[in-house]
Amino acid sequence: MEKSIDYVGLVQKAQLGDKECLERLAEAARERLYSYVYRYTLADDLTNDIVQESILKMLEAIGELRETEKFWPWLYKIALNKIHLYHRNEGHHRGPGEPDMNQAQKHKDSQEVIAGVVYREFREGVFAAMRELKAEHRSIINMRCYDQMPYCEIAKAIGCSEFAAQKLFYRAKKSLKKKLARHGLGRGSLLLALVLFGRLTVPSKAAAGSISVTSGTIKVGAAASVAAAAASKTAIITLATAGVLAGSAIVATSGPESGVAASVEKAAESSYVLSQEAPEYKGSQEYWYYYPSKASETVMMRIKRGENQYLQNAEANYYFDRGENTVYIENHRKWHKDLSVWRLGTDTFALTDFLSQVDGRKRWTEDVYRSQGGLLLVIKHPGGGNSDQLQVTRHYNVLGEDYFKYDWPANVKVADRRDAMHRRGWTYFRIKGKVNGQTVDGRGRIPFVYNASVENRPWLRLRVGERQLIDAGGGRLFQGLGRPWMGLHTLDTVRRDAAEKEIPFETHLIEDGTKAEVKLAAGETGLRYIIDMDKDIVERIIYSGEKQGEIVFTYLQEIDDVGRGFSEPRRSEGLPAKETGIMWLIREINNRK
Numbered sequence: 001m002e003k004s005i006d007y008v009g010l011v012q013k014a015q016l017g018d019k020e021c022l023e024r025l026a027e028a029a030r031e032r033l034y035s036y037v038y039r040y041t042l043a044d045d046l047t048n049d050i051v052q053e054s055i056l057k058m059l060e061a062i063g064e065l066r067e068t069e070k071f072w073p074w075l076y077k078i079a080l081n082k083i084h085l086y087h088r089n090e091g092h093h094r095g096p097g098e099p100d101m102n103q104a105q106k107h108k109d110s111q112e113v114i115a116g117v118v119y120r121e122f123r124e125g126v127f128a129a130m131r132e133l134k135a136e137h138r139s140i141i142n143m144r145c146y147d148q149m150p151y152c153e154i155a156k157a158i159g160c161s162e163f164a165a166q167k168l169f170y171r172a173k174k175s176l177k178k179k180l181a182r183h184g185l186g187r188g189s190l191l192l193a194l195v196l197f198g199r200l201t202v203p204s205k206a207a208a209g210s211i212s213v214t215s216g217t218i219k220v221g222a223a224a225s226v227a228a229a230a231a232s233k234t235a236i237i238t239l240a241t242a243g244v245l246a247g248s249a250i251v252a253t254s255g256p257e258s259g260v261a262a263s264v265e266k267a268a269e270s271s272y273v274l275s276q277e278a279p280e281y282k283g284s285q286e287y288w289y290y291y292p293s294k295a296s297e298t299v300m301m302r303i304k305r306g307e308n309q310y311l312q313n314a315e316a317n318y319y320f321d322r323g324e325n326t327v328y329i330e331n332h333r334k335w336h337k338d339l340s341v342w343r344l345g346t347d348t349f350a351l352t353d354f355l356s357q358v359d360g361r362k363r364w365t366e367d368v369y370r371s372q373g374g375l376l377l378v379i380k381h382p383g384g385g386n387s388d389q390l391q392v393t394r395h396y397n398v399l400g401e402d403y404f405k406y407d408w409p410a411n412v413k414v415a416d417r418r419d420a421m422h423r424r425g426w427t428y429f430r431i432k433g434k435v436n437g438q439t440v441d442g443r444g445r446i447p448f449v450y451n452a453s454v455e456n457r458p459w460l461r462l463r464v465g466e467r468q469l470i471d472a473g474g475g476r477l478f479q480g481l482g483r484p485w486m487g488l489h490t491l492d493t494v495r496r497d498a499a500e501k502e503i504p505f506e507t508h509l510i511e512d513g514t515k516a517e518v519k520l521a522a523g524e525t526g527l528r529y530i531i532d533m534d535k536d537i538v539e540r541i542i543y544s545g546e547k548q549g550e551i552v553f554t555y556l557q558e559i560d561d562v563g564r565g566f567s568e569p570r571r572s573e574g575l576p577a578k579e580t581g582i583m584w585l586i587r588e589i590n591n592r593k
Contacts, residue, residue: 011068022062025071026055032072032147033079035202039142040083042131050086054079073153080139080157087135123200125183126193132179137172144169145213146198170220191218285381289344298450299344299487303334310334312487314450315425316418326413331422331448332536333489339507339516341499342492345377354499359507419535420557425452428556428566431462435549438465443566446482446555448536453485459569464588472569480582482531482538490536491516494529497582515539522586541585 007028013021033054038047057078065074130138136158143149143157155165177190185193191213198211288302292314303310309320317330336342340361343352355361421427431442444460447453458474471477474485480497482490491507498505498520506519510530518529524546530539535555543549556562 007071008068011062011065011071015063015065015068022059025062026059029055029058029075033075035146035198036076036142037079037083038201039130039146039197040135040138042127046086050079050082053082057082070153070156072147073149073157076143076147076149077157083135122185122189122193123196125180125185126197128183129176129179129185129193130197133172133175136168137175140165140169140172141176141194145194145217146211148217166220173218173220194218285379287377287379287381289346289375289377289379291346291375291377292450296346297486299346300450301334301487316449320408320412324413325409325411326415327408329414329416329418331418332534333484333487333492335489335491335533339509341495342488345379346375351496351499354502355496358499358504421555422448422535424559425449426456428559428562430554430556431551432554433549433551435464435543435551436547438549440464440549440551444471445566445568446537447485450485450487458483458485461569467588469588470569476584480585482536484536489533490531490538491518491533494518494531494538494582501582503582509533520582522583525586527585547586 007025010021010025014025030051033051034047037050037054038044041047041050054075058075061078065071067074133141139158140154143154144151149157151162151165151169154169155162158165158168160168173190176193180189180193194213195211198213202211283306284304286304290300290302292298292300300314301310301312307322309322311318311320312333317333319328319330319334320326321328340359341355343355343361347355416423426445426447428443428445431440431444433440440462442460442462444458444462445456446458447456453474458471458478460469460471460477462469462471462477469477474483480494483493484490486493488496495505495507495518498518503520503522505521508517508519509515510517514533516529516531516533518531520527520529526544528540528542528544530542531537532539537555538553540553541551559566
């Protein structure tokens with residue numbers, strides 16, 4: 001990429017109507033897109049057509065580009081959409097035709113990268129291998145090796161996570177190696193083949209001389225390599241948790257197939273046997289906890305208790321009843337029936353010790369408090385005669401959420417028990433009430449699952465008396481409220497928020513167990529939460545003691561006609577936190593500055 005040219009400045013000026021800058025962008029786009037598209041199509045005429053259409057679309061839509069520094073990923077995505085549109089219109093997804101070898105002949109000077117009489121055979125073998133690759137594999141090789149795009153930009157261009165882009169590139173590279181081998185090219189020919197292909201698919205000698213593919217470019221992180229290799233065996237991966245981990249070796253089993261072993265630097269740690277009491281259920285249990293970002297934030301769960309299985313991933317909450325051969329999709333996250341607080345292996349010692357004082361439940365996993373993402377923690381409780389023994393296994397950066405799922409039987413029945421707002425994945429809510437003589441009024445948005453939080457982030461506008469409070473990103477004002485998109489039931493979120501501030505609490509089920517009441521003692525003021533256990537939401541917060549009052553939450557099942565009152569605040573409107581944690585509920589009512 002041309003580091004000396006200020007493309008951000010060019011884009012900004014072009015958006016303001018500078019025709020010269022627009023022409024310079026079009027020329028630069030034509031040069032870059034030609035190689036990009038040709039490596040995908042291997043057809044000269046088709047490449048010219050798609051490049052021209054992409055540039056016309058760029059000229060038409062450049063005013064809509066909001067993040068000018070992302071011009072190139074945006075343009076590549078336009079071209080990629082044009083390519084996909086061509087294949088759809090053709091009514092098939094066949095591989096590209098024979099490459100235009102005249103195009104290669106235009107750059108005979110580039111043949112100097114290969115010496116000897118085997119050049120022609122090598123060249124034809126490379127083109128044949130590329131021609132046999134899947135379109136998505138050619139595309140990501142193009143972006144990574146020739147456009148030198150970082151994985152974060154590739155992810156945006158093709159619409160996936162950065163980790164998924166790394167896995168896709170790993171698979172593309174592995175597939176290309178196999179196809180090169182089929183055409184008589186040894187395993188060590190990958191890098192040379194990529195350089196040759198790049199130099200033969202550019203429009204000029206000067207451009208060919210600039211092509212360079214280094215070993216660093218084609219390197220994929222250990223985590224993505226393991227995830228991609230494991231996924232190639234099966235869509236569901238069960239990591240062994242009974243003493244099979246040692247040092248840096250990871251052993252994975254996939255159903256009846258034999259295990260697949262891979263060595264990963266610092267990817268896993270030894271397993272541990274703990275003599276502690278497990279909560280509630282005394283039979284065989286297995287818990288998977290996956291943290292896609294930080295170990296202190298979002299958690300996804302996979303639970304097996306006897307024949308029953310639970311899955312709470314980025315999309316929904318599932319309960320599999322094997323006896324009924326039915327998967328139930330639920331509104332709510334799972335909670336412990338004995339009302340003990342849900343513990344996580346990533347909790348701090350201070351948090352788990354305080355929770356043990358409150359509910360009497362011992363810490364039953366070893367703390368593995370880490371800030372890095374991509375952590376998978378597997379806890380196995382054998383039950384039976386060894387009910388006091390737990391097997392804990394930790395893996396760092398091993399599996400992506402795409403593989404954090406169950407392989408339900410093919411003939412399983414599905415019963416979706418979600419209401420309208422949970423089916424949608426998010427909703428708006430209102431807050432009304434009066435506390436300590438002050439009117440409380442607010443509106444906000446709450447996502448119920450992790451995926452929904454990406455495009456429909458949580459926010460809250462709240463007025464307490466004369467003071468306006470704004471949380472533009474699910475931070476300070478959601479402390480002490482439900483945050484179901486983070487992976488725990490509202491009952492546990494509220495109590496864990498209290499425990500973080502060492503606020504004692506009591507929990508009771510009311511109204512035939514359909515709701516829970518959580519009582520908190522915070523100095524001179526008490527808080528009582530009424531939580532709908534099925535909907536997984538806070539219904540009311542009641543103030544008692546020195547301050548009296550109540551605030552009520554109303555959640556919208558239908559959102560078609562919500563009006564302007566639910567306009568999303570800009571991130572810049574978010575106020576800095578004067579008080580973190582649940583105590584802001586008390587501070588604002590006390591009106592302390």
